[in-house]
Amino acid sequence: MNTKITVDQLTETVNRALKQYGDECRDIVDETAKKAADNAKKRLRNTSPKRARGGGKYAKSWNVQEDRSRLGSTYTVYSKQPGLPHLLENGHATRGGTGWVNGRPHIAPAEKAAVEEFQTELEIKLGGAGV
Numbered sequence: 001m002n003t004k005i006t007v008d009q010l011t012e013t014v015n016r017a018l019k020q021y022g023d024e025c026r027d028i029v030d031e032t033a034k035k036a037a038d039n040a041k042k043r044l045r046n047t048s049p050k051r052a053r054g055g056g057k058y059a060k061s062w063n064v065q066e067d068r069s070r071l072g073s074t075y076t077v078y079s080k081q082p083g084l085p086h087l088l089e090n091g092h093a094t095r096g097g098t099g100w101v102n103g104r105p106h107i108a109p110a111e112k113a114a115v116e117e118f119q120t121e122l123e124i125k126l127g128g129a130g131v
Helices: 005-046 084-090 107-128
Strands: 062-069 072-079
Touching: 005 062, 005 072, 005 107, 084 107
Parallel strands: none
Antiparallel strands: 062 072
16 A cells, blocks of 8 residues: 655654654663662672671662653662772771771672673663664
């Protein structure tokens, strides 16, 4: 069946299809980013340093914050104990200032794994969607 349409109708149809495609891609990116952030939080809770008698307060302090905009969402994994992640990751001077406590890298590996997971998942989901 041949249907004749005007140039204006063609433009409208193409724009509608592109908007729908863009919305679908944004939703996939948002969903994948949330999953990667949640997995990074879990990874940090498992790999964060714990005191022998501390109960793991630092490890339990990891959380994910979502910031929404019209372009999509961004996710931030953060600790509710500001300053402490930097000291534990990079090391710090002792209280008396006479020595040094070595850092225990746990944030950088979790970040690297989250980025790799995000990229791999996007390639699978968007590649499979015909992008």
